Amino acid sequence: MIFYLAQQTINALQLGSIYALIALGYSMVYGVLVMINFAHGDLFMLGAFACLLLAVLLPVHLPFVFILLLVMVVIGLLGALIERVAYRPLRDAPRVSAIITALGCGLVIENTTLSLSPYPQFLPTLFASKTLSYAGLTVTTLQILIIGVALGLMVGLDLLIRKTGFGMAMRAISFDARTVPLMGIPVNRMISLTFFVGAGLGGAAGMLYGLAYPQISATMGVLIGWKAFIAAVIGGIGSIRGAVLGGFILGGVEVMAVAYLPSTYRDLISYSLLLAILVFKPYGLLGQPPNQKV
Amino acid sequence: MSAILEIDHLTKRFGGLCAISNCDVKVEAGDTHGIIGPNGAGKTTLFNLITGIYKPTEGDIRFRGESISGFRPGRIALKGVGRTFQNIRLLKSQTVLENVRIAFDSQLHYSPLEAMLRLSRFGRAEKNSVAACLELLEPFGLADQAHDLAGDLPYGSQRKLEIARALALKPDLLLLDEPAAGMNTGETADLTEFLRWVRDHFQLTLVLIEHHMHLVMNLCDRITVLDFGQTIAEGTPEEIRANPRVIEAYLGGTEEE
């Protein structure tokens, strides 16, 4: 009984860390632009496909780390490009227009991929996974890798935010975007960098997801992206720590719901729980209500 | 005359910050009462507490003898308390007339069904509303601009519109938050006369927050001075002008203008 729970906890950690990586992208962008980047879920999906392309098309068999970095950079650049082309011109327009544009961009990405690849694809094995057994628990080295990489990226992001100039600029912008340029900070560049990092994390999550659950499809960005978005909101959108917390909560709830209840109830339980949290804590667990001067 | 507004040992804390501390104000019906004090003294916070946007941490606010502490803003407005805002809060995308009509709507009584089916009760109420609101705009000189967008009006007209809108509520008490903000001496003098007329014509009690001392001294019957969220003086303009604590708070502010 306890072994089953422990086993599921490992699965929850794996799913949760992937959700957390995606949620981080949403929260980072929301923090600096107060905007929900609805294209983010589809960037996650592209991460998986980018990994597929790199693994299949390249003549040389590259090590795992290299592919991961390449995927992160490519998706990161794409994210920054979308910001530059589609969101920046709308910075002074009503907020809803930017959100709808993001929705549109996401649809374009999703359906382009769908048109090019109508059927799900399978990621080749990039990592020779071994199964370890310890005291009745089975863990694969792949699971350890995924959780480890995800945690490593999160720690890296935390350091980036707390210890670098970029991180400080990001936090400054999220407090007051109007006065920051007056202090000589190149706001546009900082925002582009934020999108780059956020999208990069999302792309990494896509690759890790593809490794964990090898079947990838063009529509998975919608399903998983929206879920990760809810996770970001549960934690408090705009809060980095909240995104991580929300991701693990969602992962945990989903895995446990499937483990102990009929699988068709998974979404029902997850979303009802999430709704319940939002009813009692409307701004998320770690979120702040926006301050409004009257 | 009885007190129309009583603020009784009012305290408001935002976390660690104490914005209003043990504040007492008494406004007599029919008076014009000024609230002055240095920036950050808590004047607008006081207005926000009276109108229900904030809930008091301690103390009581009574309107016509009835405690209104903790009531929702809509309820307080409907009891007869109108206000304007420091940063004009007009509905900029709506016309001048529509802005006023929205405040007048609380006096229209028809159900959603009657509106959906356009029954006669709806038609009569709407006609009545348009006529009444246009009539209200006349003395403000805004009737000709009734169908212009509120956001297109010049600043002074926008301030007047905000007052007209508050009056559509048929309030007994009107709170004006810095009505003369951004006006020069000439405009302020006009406003002083205008407010006097408004007060008399609509039989209101006025409470105003202001920094323009001419307006305050000429218009107000009584003045309360706030500093750091506390009442440091209350009295007639002459008493306040001579009060050493007030002078100290302003560092000679009453000598300005």
Add this chain to the structure above:
Amino acid sequence: MKSLLDSVARCRWALPVLVAAGFAYALACESFPILNDYSEVVLVTVGINIILCASLNLVNGYMGEFSVGHAGFMALGAYASAIMTTKWLPASFFELPLGVLFGGGVAALVGFPLALLSFKTRGDYLAIITLAFLMIVKSAIENISYVGGPRGMTPPVLTTLPWTFFWVVVTLWVIRNLVYSKFGRAITAIREDEIAANAMGVRVREAKILAFVTSSFFGGVAGALYAQVNFFIDPKSFDIVKSTEILVMVYLGGIASLGGSIIGAVIFTVLLQVLQPLGTWRMVILPLILVLLMLFRPRGIMGMRELPWFLPARELFKRPKP
């Protein structure tokens, strides 16, 4: 030419005449083979989409929220109506209208708690709540075997062009009447400045309930009509993709505009049909058009402006009454 358009715009009889003509045409299509089946289905779809757009516009456009859960109300209406027509009612002339009313009613009932949630929550957080609500509705339906669970249902085909036209007219008429009344003014005030609205004695809570319940009622109506035209409904037809489609239509046509809702629905539906040979590339081109539109006209084609026929009479004249 402009003066001709102006006088048509000011003619108060234009709209009733158009409505009567449209209804006559729809009835004629029933009795005579004027349109082929395919065209009829397209027209019915346009009608359903107009109802979806107009009803969502009430909450998203006029009230300024961002609800992404409208497909959930559609689902409720569809399934409620399908239960009625498949399992409870015998075949009769009244089957469809009863089904539609029941569908709308069920949806409205569920829209009520959503309105209550909107009292404390606004903006992005309310958007999430509507998203969660949509997912809950969808997965709840998947778990109810009485309605076929994930396998779906096959309701009888009952929706006709005249009925669709009828419901389109009713929807637009009701929402238009609501918008140009004290309730509509309250809803707009909430969008512009909720704090000022409260200070002006606007009954904010009542307005929010009215907006959500009306919006969800007609969302349910659209769903009911959809169920009875499609041979088949399943939970998957009412997921976030469907909600996204409705959002695209609303923001394409223009927020806070009934004329915009009509335009958005028509353009979206027609383009989708016309571009059919392109397959999934259609949904690359349409969002691209939307993105380009947002860059140049952030509020949509007819954002915040209205067809003159829908405006109340006195608004047409720029002079205040003497």
